Amino acid sequence: MSKLRLLFVKEAQSSYISHLDLLRTFQRAFPRTGLEIRHSQGYHPHPLLSIVLPLPVGQSSVCELMEFEVTQETDGAGIAEKLNGGLPAGLRALDCYPAERPVRELADLRATLELEYDCGVPAGTADQLRELFSRPEILVFKRTKRKELAEVDIAPMLRRADWTEQTTCVRGDVVVQAQNPGLNPQLLAQAVERYLPELTPDFVRVRRTALLDDSGRDFR
Amino acid sequence: MDKRLERILPRVQKPARYVGGEYNAVVKDLSTVDTRVAFCFPDTYEIGMSNLGMRILYGVMNEMPGVWCERVFAPWGDMEEEMRRCGMPLFALESGDAITDFDIVAFSVGYEMAFPGIVNMLDLARIPLHSADRHGLTPLIIAGGTAMYNPEPMADFIDIVSLGEGEESTVELIELHRKARQEGWSREEFLRSAAKVPGMYVPSLYDVRYREDGTVSSITPLDGAPQTVTKRIVEDMDKSYFPVKTIVPTTEIVQDRVTLELFRGCIRGCRFCQAGYVYRPVRNRSRELCATYGVESCNDSGYQEVTLSSLSTSDYPDLTELCDELEDFCAQRHVNLSLPSLRADNFSMNLMQRLAKGRKSGLTFAPEAGTQRLRDVINKNVTLEELLRSCHTAFAGGYNAVKLYFMLGLPTETDEDVLGIADIAARVMHEWREASPNKNRGVRITVSTSWFVPKPHTAFQWEPQISREEYERRVKLLRDAIKTKTVTYNWHDSATSVIEAVLARGDRKLCKVLETVWRKGAKLDAWEEYFSYDRWLEAFAECGVDPAFYANRRRERSEIMPWSMISCGVSEDFLWREHERAAAGVTTPDCRTQCSGCGANRLVGGKCHV
The missing domain is CATH 3.40.50.280 (Cobalamin-binding domain)
Structure with a gap:
């Protein structure tokens, strides 16, 4: 029996797979590799696998992590390759290795935000964004688990945000707190809408680029 | 993208x-x-x-x-x-x-x-x-x-x-x-x-x-x-294509499992059932091939549930053997078998033990009508005793939920037949009291009625659908007759069935109605969210079409049906013979017991291999 971690990419079509559907998709992909996922004991055995930090639907990522247990003894070598033959478009395993570091050491996540402006980026947008995201308090509305709207201050969860202007898009390279509580980078766009309504973009694309520990190194 | x-x-x-x-x-x-x-x-x-x-x-x-x-x-x-x-x-x-x-x-x-x-x-x-x-x-x-x-x-x-x-x-x-x-x-x-x-x-x-x-x-x-x-058929099921490598959706679908088709056609000949006529003759896929396809499909798709599919799965000749053959594979791979179409007359202890071992949630039977007389009219050759015996077996085996499906508005139905449904529910309840090893868990009996829609290519294609008011009266009659709280009664919305009855036996004059109703906004009309009865009535009125002409009219034997240029292999003479036997309350044996000469044998070179 081995406890493993899978590093994978979730992009394009697969970015629309919801969290529960993603678990199901992996559950079904494993039998194709010849590996047997360990099942829970009990009346309704279910496969033991979990996604470390579920990605919101519609966002893409090159650094997703999934933990699972297989009944065989293995260090994970070759599993990523085998899985890739049986995954939907946009889902791609990069590496599989024994799960060693505890998940609590995952501190931050890095993401790029693309704010698209179809008629060109308004002048000075990057500067205004820099000013907004250096404020001590940035309030946005967030839906709670009870489906109510709550106002939260995202400033303490925002570690860093760098903005670059392109012709029809402003790219943000941001680092935000990953958990307890985590910050969905999409909320930065909501802050723009609230505080700088004239800079509301036509579309926002979010892509997770790295998971980091508290010293800023890759968490794997 | x-x-x-x-x-x-x-x-x-x-x-x-x-x-x-x-x-x-x-x-x-x-x-x-x-x-x-x-x-x-x-x-x-x-x-x-x-x-x-x-x-x-x-x-x-x-x-x-x-x-x-x-x-x-x-x-x-x-x-x-x-x-x-x-x-x-x-x-x-x-x-x-x-x-x-x-x-x-x-x-x-x-x-x-x-x-x-x-x-x-x-x-x-x-x-x-x-x-x-x-x-x-x-x-x-x-x-x-x-x-x-x-x-x-x-x-x-x-x-x-x-x-x-x-x-x-x-x-x-x-x-x-x-x-x-x-x-x-x-x-x-x-x-x-x-x-x-x-x-x-x-x-x-x-x-x-x-x-x-x-x-x-x-x-x-x-x-x-x-x-x-x-119509065309595939003569030999062992040579027909089976999608072993099939698309595995990444979002949940209604039938999210391997569908293993055991056979096509049905030996039974229920007189209301369009599928039973148009899929004739019966053609079985061999047990060995079914088992191979089942294993290969699970291996490729990664599904953990296989449904053994057909119009009447318990009529598959090698069903228990097939379940046994798949047993080891299923146990090792945590795969569940499910059987959707069971008949109350041949459901056995043997079969029950082979079904999903962990979860014993519910079983579904479809007696279709409330009295033996009416079941004979529709040729649903299931007796009350058989149904009760099957329920007894299920309850004794630990099941604590049974769903019973019926139709209201079948030809010749009387109030006695409607009340018979409530009686069956009560007797099933009694059976649970007799058989259940653990009464503390209670029992759920669900009675569902749909409204009979006469379909083309069936023995009832000449029959009228009863009026909406009459259907609703019978629903109420049954609702009032079901007194115990253990029995839940669900009935099908009546408006959809009216439109279904019109379209099922419609002719080309309805093309204009369809276009009109679409222009008024009809699209996903199989969904309650989008269906509007009034929209259909408006469209009928605008096109000068009387829906009752299609839904509620009795046809003569001599009438040319709008679909007369189409044959499913079953002769109209046979359908009429079945229609007459229905009126007389005489049953027709299933194809395995005796060939009734429906004509579908011509599609397989003269002899069916039932």
């Missing part, structure tokens, strides 16, 4: 159903493709992906060199609104390309209420709605499926109807269409030629005349089209 699509998706429910890219979805290099087929299902992704026929034909077509078959489903209302707003035409899931210029647009139609959805999808695809307004060879609009055994209400919209099982005929039609394109035939030349392919019905090649009273006076085939088009 299309930019417009990327912007729409965050705003719609369940976006995963609009992006494709699933495991085993077929993507071909366009430079190797000369025939593009849009395989359309006039309902949502979740429903369409659950359809086995669609998976079979998708595989068959994509095995053809040069042919790329892609899937298209009806968008949900929110998606349709967004697509129309940004001017995005209906697109195929595999390539994301608009289907407007595809060579063939094929619809799989299993239910009459999907008719408005087809019109809507043609419009979303920017394809002229009427066959008469389409002039080139492409796009060719074809349709198949059980609702197409009477395609007349759709006759104006469809170029060719493919009758019966399409594994072989679809290939023939695609080859012919390819030849026509290569040789530059006119559309008319092609349609005339297609009408000569067995199983292909070309509505525009039939001149239908009506009498003043609205009934059909004559059906005349034109340009050498055959007088009768007989």
Whole structure:
């Protein structure tokens, strides 16, 4: 029996797979590799696998992590390759290795935000964004688990945000707190809408680029 | 990904159903493709992906060199609104390309209420709605499926109807269409030629005349089209295509499991059942092959549930042996077997022990009618004693929920028959008290009634549907008769069944109604969210069509049915014989006991292997 971690990419079509559907998709992909996922004991055995930090639907990522247990003894070598033959478009395993570091050491996540402006980026947008995201308090509305709207201050969860202007898009390279509580980078766009309504973009694309520990190194 | 699509998706429910890219979805290099087929299902992704026929034909077509078959489903209302707003035409899931210029647009139609959805999808695809307004060879609009055994209400919209099982005929039609394109035939030349392919019905090649009273006076085939088009079948199930490698959706669908088809057809001959007639004759797939397909499909798809599918699974000759053969594999791979269609007369302890071992939730039986007299009329040869014995077995084995399905409004039904349903529920309840080893867990008995809709190609095709008021009176009668709280009573909404009854036995005069009701907003009318009875009534009124003429009228034996040019292999004489036996309350034995000479044996060279 081995406890493993899978590093994978979730992009394009697969970015629309919801969290529960993603678990199901992996559950079904494993039998194709010849590996047997360990099942829970009990009346309704279910496969033991979990996604470390579920990605919101519609966002893409090159650094997703999934933990699972297989009944065989293995260090994970070759599993990523085998899985890739049986995954939907946009889902791609990069590496599989024994799960060693505890998940609590995952501190931050890095993401790029693309704010698209179809008629060109308004002048000075990057500067205004820099000013907004250096404020001590940035309030946005967030839906709670009870489906109510709550106002939260995202400033303490925002570690860093760098903005670059392109012709029809402003790219943000941001680092935000990953958990307890985590910050969905999409909320930065909501802050723009609230505080700088004239800079509301036509579309926002979010892509997770790295998971980091508290010293800023890759968490794997 | 299309930019417009990327912007729409965050705003719609369940976006995963609009992006494709699933495991085993077929993507071909366009430079190797000369025939593009849009395989359309006039309902949502979740429903369409659950359809086995669609998976079979998708595989068959994509095995053809040069042919790329892609899937298209009806968008949900929110998606349709967004697509129309940004001017995005209906697109195929595999390539994301608009289907407007595809060579063939094929619809799989299993239910009459999907008719408005087809019109809507043609419009979303920017394809002229009427066959008469389409002039080139492409796009060719074809349709198949059980609702197409009477395609007349759709006759104006469809170029060719493919009758019966399409594994072989679809290939023939695609080859012919390819030849026509290569040789530059006119559309008319092609349609005339297609009408000569067995199983292909070309509505525009039939001149239908009506009498003043609205009934059909004559059906005349034109340009050498055959007088009768007989459906196609696959003779040998062991040689027929089975989709072992099939698409595994990344979002949950209705039938999210391996569907293992054991056999086609049904030996029973229930007189109301269209499927029982139109899928004749019975053809079994061998046990060895079923087992192999079951294992291979699970291995490839990774599914952990297999449904043993057919019209009446407990009639499969080797069912227990098949379950035994799959047992080791299932245990090792945590795979559950489920059996959807059980008969109350041959459900056994043996079988029960082989069903899903962990979860013993519920069993479903369909006695269909409340008294033995009425069950004899409909030829549902199940007795109350058999039903109670089966329930006893189930309760004793630890089951604590039973669902019982019935129909109201069957021909000759009286109040006594309706009250008989309540009586059956009470006796099943009593059986639970006698048999249950653990009464503390309680029992759930669910009685569901639907409203009988007379269907074409059945023994009851001449029968009227009872009026809506009468149906509702019988529902109330039954509701008042079911007193205990343990029995839950569900009944089917009546308005949908009226429209279903009109369309099922409709003629070409309904084409205009369909277009009108679609213009008024009908699209996904199989869904309560979108169905509007008033909209249909308005459309009928505007077109001067009386729905009662189709739904509530008794037909004479001599009347020419609108679908008379179509044969499912069962002779009309046989159907009438069954109709007369029904009136006399005489049952007909199943095909295994005795051949009743329905005529379907002609489709397999004279002798059925039941």
